[in-house]
Amino acid sequence: MALTSSVPVTSATLAAPGVRLYYEVRGSGPLLVLVGSPMHTEPFAPLAELLAADHTVLTTDPRGHYGSALDDPDSDSTPDLRAGDLARILRHVDAGPAxxxxxxxxxxxxxxxxxxxxxxxxxxxxxxxxxAELLDDRAEQRVLRADIVATYRRGDEIEAIRKFFASTDMELPEEAFQRMFGDRTPASAAEDRYFxxxxLEGTAGWRPDLDALRAVRERxxxxxxxxxxxxxxxxxxxxLAADLSIEPTPFPGGHVGFVEAPEKFAVRLREVIG
Incomplete structure (x- = not known):
């Protein structure tokens, strides 16, 4: 599953209730974790390899995706469940606060x-x-998500994906869309179906405990x-930043800047955390 790398990569699975959690570790030094959902280990690999020069870098497949297979493929994924999965892996790796x-x-x-x-x-x-629940137009966002899910559920999968990208306001040219979704493999279609x-609803519809986050906002x-x-x-x-009185921090690129330009992203991340 791991990409070819000049940095040795150790892969493992960890049993958790209802799921076997796949994760990878590379490098040495302070523990740095790269977490996506539904994004899995592979797109993070170029950034992880750069950061492994001076960190122990942990990446994971979130539950229901790729190597983290569920006992019940139709069970839902929520942020709280995924946080519990990550906590379990961190305690198992036992490399200190991450x-x-x-x-x-x-x-x-x-x-x-x-x-x-x-x-x-x-x-x-x-x-x-x-x-989405922090936005003034959260009611409209709920309607949009419900329509996306209903469109996918009735079998019009490509149209549901189009609606999803439209809802993000990220421009995706038709050529790029066709390259990404025009000829999906059964495995990639299964990943999309799970998401x-x-x-989707459990993630975008999650509302954080703002008081709990205010108590640790220095971190x-x-x-x-x-x-x-x-x-x-x-x-x-x-x-979120306004609710917590935190000034947002700029990073290179867009929503997946770490995939677009991992070198620039790694430099900026080191500045921010170091």
Whole structure:
């Protein structure tokens, strides 16, 4: 599952209630965790390899995706469940409090972990968490999500994916859309199905405990991509920052800047956490 790398990668699974959790460890030094949802270990690999020069870097497959297979494939994924999974892995690895970079749904997982198990977290970087419930138009957002899920459920999967990308305000040219979704493998279709039917609503509809986060806000960084201005996750991130009286921190690129330019992202992340 791991990409070819000049840094040795150790992969393992850990049993948890209802799921076997897949994770990878590379490098040595202070523990740094890269968390996505539904994004899994592989897209993080270039960034992880760069950071492994001076960190022990942990990446995971979130429950229901790729190596983290569920006993019941139709069970839902929520931020609280994923935070519990991550807490279990961190205690198993036992490398001290972690610095965590969470991206998108993984940023919400990171916030949930910071609420539930703050002793496991030294610094949490929540990069563009899609917290729709913090927006003034949250009622409209609920309607949009319900329509996306209903469209997927009735079998019009490509149209549901189009509606999802439209809801994020991220521009995806038709050529890129077709390259990503025009000829999906059965495995990638299964990943999409799990996200739209069992993960999207529980993630975007999650509301953080703002009082709990205020109590640990000195450990929290809210990251926003410099190319994300005006997009859905820019708005949600700024709403969280305003609620917590935290100044957002800019990062290179857009919503997945660490995939677009991992070298620049690694430099900026080191500045922020170091």
């Amino acid at each position: 610095t965590i970079l969470g991206s998108s749904g993984g940023a919400i997982t990171t916030l949930a972990l910071l609420q539930s198990d703050p002793e496991l977290v030294e610094t949490a970087v929540a990069h563009e968490p899609p917290l 739209y039917l069992h993960e 929290l960084v809210i990251g926003i991509g410099q190319a994300s201005a005006g997009q859905f996750c820019d708005r949600t991130s700024r709403a």
